[in-house]
Amino acid sequence: MLIKRAADRMLRGDDIASREITDHGVYLNRRAFMTGVAALALAPWSREAEAQGNLQPLPATKNSAYQVQEALTSYKSITTYNNFYEFGTDKGDPAAYGASLKTRPWTVKVDGLCAKPKTFDIEELLKFPLEERVYRLRCVEAWSMVIPWIGFPLSELIKRVEPTGQAKYVEFTTLVNPEMFPGQKRGIFGFSLDWPYTEGLRLDEAMHPLTLMTVGLYGQVLPNQNGAPLRVVVPWKYGFKSGKSIVRIRLTSDEPKTSWNRAAPSEYGFYSNVNPDVSHPRWSQATERRIGELKRRDTLMFNGYADQVASLYAGMDLKKFY
């Protein structure tokens, strides 16, 4: 019954009115109550994930304000069809070579323009109140998924270090370690991305309630191929904007250089918001293939999160700031 009622209350990303976004105090109270039923709420998809092998359950509270009401992509697809060049350029490489990544010990240095820079141990970050949210993921290659992530708002982490008034951007850095990431070894032709992989957001984008510091999916600890032990998820931007296996988060005053932008500036801009009206030079972004579906579906502005995020870009020419 509980599960069914929760399902009835599911909202589409583009339907979330601000009144639906839970006040944090209320949320914490609800969390105390929900912790008891969390395992129950997670049950239906944990089973599918567990069927795939040796996994660690990760308790989290379902945040009913962030539930896309579309069929979830299968755990198998989410964990075997990945772009994570640190493991290799093939979509199957991250799952094939994921085991070489060691996620303990792991620390995340949060520094730059802030009053209280700090290096967090991963165990400390896992003690943040974890919530489950179902988001759409739209890859720049015109395919998409629906994924139940587990994490906490990035804003909670950034607030801890107290950004100064000069901080305008946030830079995310992925681990460099060719022993753990075979894709970071130089290939025959010598060109891949420049490591480390760096990504960035404007501070207001990073502080947006949708931006999730992510440590799990499908009720389980985040698999290595999906960016373990922790990654960013920015659901209204193309997937490559969401850095994986993060070791450093830096507050800056200038727009950070980002990896794909350095590699091909005309193809990948700093903003990279999902936008059906702005084509990638080599393919249209008007439609997408939802993994698991046959026919293409129309791509939604800001990946369906326009009501929540369009105001961040008021007055900007999105064709210029692509």
Place this chain on the structure above:
Amino acid sequence: MSSRVRIALKAAIWIASLWPLGTLVRGYFTDDLGANPIDYITRTLGLTALVLLLSSLGMTPLRVLFRWSWPIQVRRLLGLLAFFYVCLHFAVWIGLDHFFAWRRMWEDILKRPYITVGVLALVLLIPLAATSTSGMIKRLGGANWRLLHKLAYVIGGLGVLHFLWLAKKGRTTPYYYAITLAVLLGVRLWEWLRKRATVASLAPRGGEGARARD
């Protein structure tokens, strides 16, 4: 080459080249085409087409380098199998990938260079496939036919460009195909230069003078 050996060779080519199609059909029934089956099917068909196209372009160099005669006897088969895979690749793009969204496909052909060159390669393959019969060779005359079928070099180039331009940065496979094509065309160029030199040296006035006059 005895006819039995030739039949065995052709049978081997049929089996090897239909193998990728077989794995796709089997994968469809065993649900083993990965998370994005349409993309996987499209890429498998396209890659097989390119391998067959380069194989057919590899037959003349084999004859040139090793003085074998059999490569020329299977060249047409390889070329037609390449055309078959290009057609399947295109049909999947139209029917499965775009679900007959003609306007969107037309825009893609005009706007995306990798699609433009891909469609151009298909269009250029049609006259070659249509004139592949012995009857057509007779009707066109050997010289005209050979000239027309030099288009295969252009098609090979367009196929490799299509692959290079659609690949994301960091992918190295397309470069191996580009190098292979360069080697295959390079052997032809080398043979052509060698023949020209031989002809020049056999010319009545012969020797260095004739070569210098060229």
